[in-house]
Each structure stands twice: as C-alpha cells, then as structure tokens.
Amino acid sequence: MRKILVVVDMQKDFVDGALGSKEAVAIVPAVVKKIKSYNIKDVFVTRDTHQSDYMETQEGKNLPIVHCVEGTDGWQLDSRVEEVVEGATFINKPTFGSTVLADTIKTISEKENIEIELIGLCTxxxxxxxxxxxKASMPEVPISVDPKCCAGVTPEKHEAALETMRSCQIFVRS
Structure with missing residues (x-):
C-alpha cells in the first residue's frame, strides 16, 4: 500500500510569523522527522496562498491579519521544512481546504491502494x-493525522479539531 503524507501550511507566517505560536514552533522538529520517513514522491505540501487584496476577501474580513501573501517571506516554508521537501508535490491553496489536493490524491487512489497521513498547521x-x-472524496481510503506534528490556533482548538476528525473516522495516531 502506498503511503501519502500531506504537509499542511508549514509556512513562516504560521510557525513564527504573523499567526505563529509557541506550539507551532515546537512541532517543527517532529514535522521534519516525519517528512524524512516518507518517500519524497509521496509527500504533498500545501501552501496557504493569498494575494495583495487579502483584506478585501471574505477570509480577510473575518481574519484581518495579513498573512501568507504569495512571494513574501511569511509565505515561504519554515527553513527547516524547506530543507527536506525538495522533490515533493506543492499545491498552493487560496483557502483553508484544497479541492486540487483532494482531486490529485483521488486520481492516485483510483490506480493503487493508498493511505493518507496529514500533519501541519493549523489543526x-x-x-x-x-x-x-x-475523506469526502475517498471515503474508503484510510486517513490519519499525527497530533504530535500538528498545532492549532490554541491547544484547546487543536484538541477540538482532533475530536472532530475522530468523529469523522479520521484516525488520530502518533
């Protein structure tokens, strides 16, 4: 079975920038170790990608903190993560979830048996x-999340998200 790793938004603005936290900084070594445990061709890296008009978007009006504007320093991956993802598949996403990511991985699942693990920010x-x-695109594909390689906006929201994923049959395991 092919094992796919999805590394979500390990960008400077989420680690130690505009929306960073001590919990996000703390997971970086575990994230790097996890990425190294996968074949790089099976690693998909998402990047939250906004444009200069971010504050005029629905997200910007609800989260009025400019972050991850394409091409800025905060949009870049954390340097330690950047060092280990050469050769991975990168997907820029303009919002929280990526239908491009789901469609890309679903295409793989139609040709071979896979399982998916997610790590990153924000839980x-x-x-x-x-x-x-x-999960909605591939209900029969085993999907898991490693809580030690994720951080939420707050520790409480991290735990709440993990519980939501458990409820939706996404395995929470280290």
Missing part, C-alpha cells in the same frame, strides 16, 4: 478542512 482550520475534503 483546527486547514488540517481539519483538508482531512474532511479528502
């Missing part, structure tokens, strides 16, 4: 959104 926004999109 309660982009990780859970992508996990649920993947």
């Amino acid at each position: 309660d926004i982009c990780v859970v959104s992508n996990a649920l999109l993947l």
